[in-house]
Amino acid sequence: EIVMTQSPATLSVSLGERATLSCRASQSVSSNLAWYQQKPGQAPRLLIYGASTRATGIPARFSGSGSGTEFTLTISSLQSEDFAVYSCQQYNNWPRTFGQGTKLEIK
Amino acid sequence: QLVESGGGLVQPGGSLRLSCAASGFTLSAYSMHWVRQAPGKGLQYVSAISYGGGSTYYADSVEGRFTISRDNSKNTLYLQMGSLRLEDMAVYFCARVGINSAFDMWGQGTMVTVSS
Numbered sequence: 001e002i003v004m005t006q007s008p009a010t011l012s013v014s015l016g017e018r019a020t021l022s023c024r025a026s027q028s029v030s031s032n033l034a035w036y037q038q039k040p041g042q043a044p045r046l047l048i049y050g051a052s053t054r055a056t057g058i059p060a061r062f063s064g065s066g067s068g069t070e071f072t073l074t075i076s077s078l079q080s081e082d083f084a085v086y087s088c089q090q091y092n093n094w095p096r097t098f099g100q101g102t103k104l105e106i107k
Numbered sequence: 108q109l110v111e112s113g114g115g116l117v118q119p120g121g122s123l124r125l126s127c128a129a130s131g132f133t134l135s136a137y138s139m140h141w142v143r144q145a146p147g148k149g150l151q152y153v154s155a156i157s158y159g160g161g162s163t164y165y166a167d168s169v170e171g172r173f174t175i176s177r178d179n180s181k182n183t184l185y186l187q188m189g190s191l192r193l194e195d196m197a198v199y200f201c202a203r204v205g206i207n208s209a210f211d212m213w214g215q216g217t218m219v220t221v222s223s
Binding site for chain 2 (some may be wrong): 050095
């Protein structure tokens, strides 16, 4: 099973600032990597797939990069609605494993 | 949209069947998955089924105890859970696999509580 490790566990950032979240895979997943946003009491929402492609309706301030084992989600200018938990997921191998999540909080 | 139901309180060793009703799209065109989230924890993969139902996959932690199935005529996905354990307690989400292979639609989740 591929282990997905996210860092940091919690990230404190001010409104309008940039946030950079990391995700590392225990072995290569090529570009088969997705990012999800989840707010309390809600279902996850797909943000990024294919490591760098924004899903439908996702604002341009969200961007993804990386391939192989190292991936990054960047939010260029944080808005109040962006504070949530972000999870990465690989869909290159079975099972489709998730990272443990990064909680993005207001500084 | 996807709407889960069937969650509730069950004793250890008990059984429960979850349902996931799809609307606004044709379920038979998509592979579907179940993902769970224990209180305060991250997302954990549970099971998958191909669009026609001919192929299934289970996480090791539920293999032999859970069964995924679908009734495309009813646009509904199911998860039959048996021999439930305390560690199965979680919110269970159904999710659709999009053409991009990521999970592009999720239900709101249904809570399964395992307690004596």
